[in-house]
């Protein structure tokens with residue numbers, strides 16, 4: 001195979017900062033880096049920090065900083081890697097990068113190309129490489145923790161026993177096919193074991209729904225009649241007076257959004273226009289938006305003022321469909337009570353707001369949020385679903401139809417799992433995975 005080109009990228013964000021890092025990877029990394037770091041010793045000691053001057057390639061000094069050389073394969077990408085750590089000026093870094101690129105043997109890295117090379121060179125499996133992108137994009141503490149766990153290989157480790165069992169069962173099914181004389185009655189035990197593996201795979205898949213909420217953040221909409229106290233509650237949950245509050249009904253028209261973290265998990269809260277029949281043209285437009293927001297949310301809090309009737313609650317619940325709802329009785333300071341599965345709060349006095357936060361968190365993310373393995377990526381969830389479906393068909397087939405079908409389904413299940421860690425993947429899929437990255441990663 002032809003050796004991969006040597007690539008360069010600015011690894012730090014394009015903003016002012018204490019330090020800015022340019023990274024080169026490939027067999028010519030060291031030689032090409034000398035264009036801007038001419039005083040670097042030859043050869044440098046790997047993994048040693050050299051303090052040196054950075055130039056513009058034509059001899060003028062631009063900055064000084066550290067150079068680190070990682071000799072392949074003991075580097076992030078598995079190739080020779082050089083890191084130039086200058087001061088964090090985007091203009092300076094661009095200048096240095098252009099100076100480096102004057103040598104035609106070097107080219108700009110594509111998004112995610114460093115990590116892609118790490119995967120291709122066997123430095124990490126695909127699910128870990130994806131965790132790097134997740135970590136960089138994480139918007140909340142829980143997302144960081146979940147990506148961190150995946151980066152350490154938690155997902156691959158959880159999948160490994162399932163995959164092994166699937167491969168073993170498949171081998172056995174194929175064996176029975178090849179030697180039918182010994183197959184007498186053996187399918188019966190096989191079916192039970194397939195069901196066992198299926199349960200394990202299902203349990204993993206069950207974390208996927210919550211996992212994806214964790215990554216993108218859950219959307220929670222407040223819905224209810226005008227003057228129920230939605231905007232007041234919105235402000236109380238957000239912790240600042242974001243939404244206008246007034247005793248005049250119809251104050252809120254546009255949908256207001258605020259991001260908050262509930263004990264480390266991300267939530268986007270939506271305040272909406274109150275529902276009432278005679279609000280005029282603008283309010284009607286606002287109410288249409290309210291319903292759109294509610295229907296596309298992960299959870300709707302039905303904010304019910306004291307005295308709201310069961311029939312009204314049922315009507316709002318229908319309006320929010322298919323989104324699940326929780327009834328929140330508002331203005332608790334004026335009295336009132338909540339039934340089971342309901343909450344009673346006062347946005348004004350703060351009563352019940354903490355309990356509501358806890359309820360939201362548990363309702364959306366379960367008890368042990370970032371603990372245990374979370375399947376956070378849609379790609380992983382889809383593959384795991386494929387695996388579960390194939391196993392379910394295999395389990396069923398082992399009762400009613402032939403061993404060929406069982407073996408075929410087990411093969412499909414195993415392939416789906418293999419694609420999570422990247423054992424069985426095509427170039428196109430890799431393109432899709434690594435396009436999510438930024439340049440320099």
Ligand SMILES: Nc1nc2c(ncn2[C@@H]2O[C@H](COP(=O)(O)OP(=O)(O)O)[C@@H](O)[C@H]2O)c(=O)[nH]1
Nearest residue numbers: 227228229230231232245246247331346347348
């Ligand atoms: N006593 C009491 N009044 C409240 C409470 N929440 C809101 N209000 C009052 O109810 C009116 C409507 O509040 P607002 O938050 O704008 O309701 P929205 O129309 O549902 O957004 C305002 O006069 C608020 O001061 C509460 O928890 N207790």
Ligand SMILES: [Mg+2]
Nearest residue numbers: 230231251252
């Ligand atoms: Mg309002």
